[in-house]
Amino acid sequence: MDLRFAAEDVAFRDEARTWLTANAPTERRPKLGRAVRDYDLAWQRKLYEAGWGNVAWPVEYGGRDLPLIQQLIWFEEYARTGMRPIDTRFVGLAHAGPTLMARASDEQKSFHLPKILKGEVVWCQGFSEPEAGSDLASLRTKAVVDGDQLVVTGQKIWTSFADHSDYQELLVRTNNDVPKHKGITWVICDMKSPGIDIRPIRTIEGGADFNEVFYDEVRIPLANVVGDIDNGWSVAMSTLAFERGTAFTISQVQLAASVEELIELARSRRSINGRPVIDDDSLAKRLARARADCAALRSLTYLGISKNANSDQPGPEGSMMKLHYADLAKRVYRLGIEILGTRSLAIPVDEDDTEWIDKHLIAYSTSIGGGTSEIQRNIIGERVLGLPR
Amino acid sequence: MDLLPTPEQVEIIDSSATFLADQISIARTRELFESGELPAVGAAAWSAAAELGWFALGLPEDRNGIGCGLADEVLLFREIGRRLAPGPFLSTVLAARVASFGGHQGLSDEIAGGRRVGLVIPGSLDAIGPDGSIVGEVQLVDADPDGLVLTVTPTIAALVAVSSLSDVTEVPCVDPTTRLHRAVGTGVGPVSSVASEVDPVELRGHVLAAALLTGIVEWSRDTGSEHAINRVQFDKPIGVNQAIKHPCADMAVQAQLAYSQSLFGALSVDEGRADAEFQALTAHATAAAAAEFATGATLQIMGGMGFTHEHDVHLYVKRMELLSHTFGMPGLWLDRLLELPEPV
Numbered sequence: 001m002d003l004r005f006a007a008e009d010v011a012f013r014d015e016a017r018t019w020l021t022a023n024a025p026t027e028r029r030p031k032l033g034r035a036v037r038d039y040d041l042a043w044q045r046k047l048y049e050a051g052w053g054n055v056a057w058p059v060e061y062g063g064r065d066l067p068l069i070q071q072l073i074w075f076e077e078y079a080r081t082g083m084r085p086i087d088t089r090f091v092g093l094a095h096a097g098p099t100l101m102a103r104a105s106d107e108q109k110s111f112h113l114p115k116i117l118k119g120e121v122v123w124c125q126g127f128s129e130p131e132a133g134s135d136l137a138s139l140r141t142k143a144v145v146d147g148d149q150l151v152v153t154g155q156k157i158w159t160s161f162a163d164h165s166d167y168q169e170l171l172v173r174t175n176n177d178v179p180k181h182k183g184i185t186w187v188i189c190d191m192k193s194p195g196i197d198i199r200p201i202r203t204i205e206g207g208a209d210f211n212e213v214f215y216d217e218v219r220i221p222l223a224n225v226v227g228d229i230d231n232g233w234s235v236a237m238s239t240l241a242f243e244r245g246t247a248f249t250i251s252q253v254q255l256a257a258s259v260e261e262l263i264e265l266a267r268s269r270r271s272i273n274g275r276p277v278i279d280d281d282s283l284a285k286r287l288a289r290a291r292a293d294c295a296a297l298r299s300l301t302y303l304g305i306s307k308n309a310n311s312d313q314p315g316p317e318g319s320m321m322k323l324h325y326a327d328l329a330k331r332v333y334r335l336g337i338e339i340l341g342t343r344s345l346a347i348p349v350d351e352d353d354t355e356w357i358d359k360h361l362i363a364y365s366t367s368i369g370g371g372t373s374e375i376q377r378n379i380i381g382e383r384v385l386g387l388p389r
Numbered sequence: 390m391d392l393l394p395t396p397e398q399v400e401i402i403d404s405s406a407t408f409l410a411d412q413i414s415i416a417r418t419r420e421l422f423e424s425g426e427l428p429a430v431g432a433a434a435w436s437a438a439a440e441l442g443w444f445a446l447g448l449p450e451d452r453n454g455i456g457c458g459l460a461d462e463v464l465l466f467r468e469i470g471r472r473l474a475p476g477p478f479l480s481t482v483l484a485a486r487v488a489s490f491g492g493h494q495g496l497s498d499e500i501a502g503g504r505r506v507g508l509v510i511p512g513s514l515d516a517i518g519p520d521g522s523i524v525g526e527v528q529l530v531d532a533d534p535d536g537l538v539l540t541v542t543p544t545i546a547a548l549v550a551v552s553s554l555s556d557v558t559e560v561p562c563v564d565p566t567t568r569l570h571r572a573v574g575t576g577v578g579p580v581s582s583v584a585s586e587v588d589p590v591e592l593r594g595h596v597l598a599a600a601l602l603t604g605i606v607e608w609s610r611d612t613g614s615e616h617a618i619n620r621v622q623f624d625k626p627i628g629v630n631q632a633i634k635h636p637c638a639d640m641a642v643q644a645q646l647a648y649s650q651s652l653f654g655a656l657s658v659d660e661g662r663a664d665a666e667f668q669a670l671t672a673h674a675t676a677a678a679a680a681e682f683a684t685g686a687t688l689q690i691m692g693g694m695g696f697t698h699e700h701d702v703h704l705y706v707k708r709m710e711l712l713s714h715t716f717g718m719p720g721l722w723l724d725r726l727l728e729l730p731e732p733v
């Protein structure tokens with residue numbers, strides 16, 4: 001066992017840090033409109049041109065295919081730039097892209113993968129539906145084969161960045177006469193197709209990254225099906241591991257950085273009683289606890305990476321990290337509100353304070369998105385501990 | 390960076406588990422404490438552990454030790470914790486270091502050879518003097534009245550003769566496998582001592598306590614889950630219910646966090662990292678919180694059986710309390726964690 005990084009890994013960290021420090025955008029990411037997409041894609045193009053298009057993708061698809069430990073280092077250094085862990089590039093790079101690599105035809109791969117890597121397109125995900133949340137396989141959006149096309153009618157929900165997207169990884173029901181997992185098809189949907197209606201969902205913090213997407217007889221070429229008709233569930237499952245891989249490191253490192261900022265905030269601000277906020281012993285202890293919990297989460301990440309570096313099957317640490325992170329993020333960002341105290345009510349007064357309020361509100365999503373904490377607990381209970389379903 | 394055990398480390402885990410199952414089983418521990426023998430570990434088993442080198446595992450070879458790292462000791466102590474083995478394992482291992490680094494190699498050899506050393510739990514922080522002597526009210530864990538006890542503070546660790554203390558009175562311990570005395574210090578200087586800059590005994594103690602607690606969390610996770618699988622009510626295993634399944638999953642997470650942070654703490658000390666104190670304290674705080682949760686969750690999952698003397702879970706609850714009040718207590722560690730520089 002060893003916590004020290006090998007000499008070549010230390011050199012790699014220097015290289016990554018140097019490049020990121022010199023090249024990460026210094027201007028704030030816009031919150032709304034076309035500017036969001038432009039900002040993210042410009043960043044991806046810059047990454048691509050410098051050979052950082054993707055650290056995990058295989059070399060044959062233009063990726064860097066770094067060893068897992070160097071991926072960890074890359075994401076640790078990326079986190080330090082303050083760039084968001086998830087932006088409009090995420091689905092293409094971390095989900096649809098890896099799915100295409102695993103299951104798409106050569107034609108599909110050679111058309112789509114370079115566009116994703118070069119920052120030319122945005123992808124979104126069309127999985128969840130109003131009646132298919134945690135129970136994804138019960139999805140109903142219908143697709144009927146008509147000649148060489150699929151005709152899609154139905155509705156998706158929680159589609160992040162749909163309004164910025166060129167393509168969508170879309171799950172549709174192509175067969176109602178078989179068990180629910182067996183009648184699903186994974187298809188590439190061009191988001192400019194006629195019959196698509198995108199309606200933004202305003203969320204708790206005032207943003208509108210999520211959308212409802214409605215499909216009214218949308219025609220998609222059969223050539224866009226990945227894998228086979230009715231075999232989409234296994235296509236979708238082939239990349240689940242990517243969603244909980246090393247990329248999660250960014251969120252974890254940024255949470256730890258937030259705790260350090262909150263400790264500083266509690267030292268510099270005065271409470272309503274005129275005394276430094278940090279003098280509140282209960283609050284101070286919870287800040288200390290958060291600091292310890294972030295350190296322990298890092299050790300869990302390192303343990304998971306040590307295991308995954310030696311095995312093709314990702315360990316259960318992915319679900320464990322996500323579950324613990326969600327609980328911790330909600331606790332940490334609530335502390336921000338406690339430190340601001342009565343000042344936490346006035347949203348537009350101060351830019352920095354606004355950020356803490358946003359982070360607190362957004363933290364509620366951490367135990368819902370990407371598989372709820374309840375589902376993570378089921379997965380750990382059943383797959384790790386062998387408890388009955 | 391690699392947190393996976395090497396084949397040699399897997400061998401430490403396997404051989405210690407086998408030895409404990411054979412020589413220091415919970416059934417044997419129960420026999421001993423129920424017949425009044427405290428600490429509830431037989432002399433033969435204790436000597437056998439010494440012969441295996443358990444008390445010199447982490448001592449450097451030039452100090453007559455085996456020369457393994459603190460991470461190796463973590464793997465051993467996790468098994469000790471999992472099996473609820475009683476006896477002053479923690480203080481004896483640390484005492485062998487104090488004697489050696491304190492310039493008393495003969496005494497170190499004696500301790501490594503199986504001489505038990507108890508642990509001092511001060512009633513207040515000022516009960517231990519700057520030189521490691523005892524100057525106030527203390528409790529002694531698994532002390533031999535004719536023997537030595539270990540005092541540990543963030544700056545010094547020392548060995549003090551029990552015979553130099555006054556009002557030494559045996560009292561029942563909340564952990565029934567453990568012998569406890571109350572005593573009052575007289576300020577008599579220690580037999581041997583070592584400053585934390587020379588050897589960070591306190592940090593090693595926190596990490597090893599964390600390892601013992603990790604074993605307790607893992608036992609709780611496994612015991613609670615097994616019951617959830619096997620216990621049938623309303624014609625179904627109770628584990629189908631999320632109210633049972635989810636605390637089991639939480640125990641699995643807590644066990645993994647306690648384990649990974651114990652290793653992180655141990656390697657931080659071994660490698661002399663700048664944040665070793667932070668990582669070691671975090672290990673103890675993390676494992677203590679995990680063990681409090683996990684023992685309680687498993688007791689609840691066991692239902693009425695969990696509340697009985699017959700089931701082992703209460704012994705784990707009580708051991709958890711002992712280890713959570715060793716080298717201070719959680720609130721104290723958290724206060725220190727907030728004052729330390731940001732981890733590297």
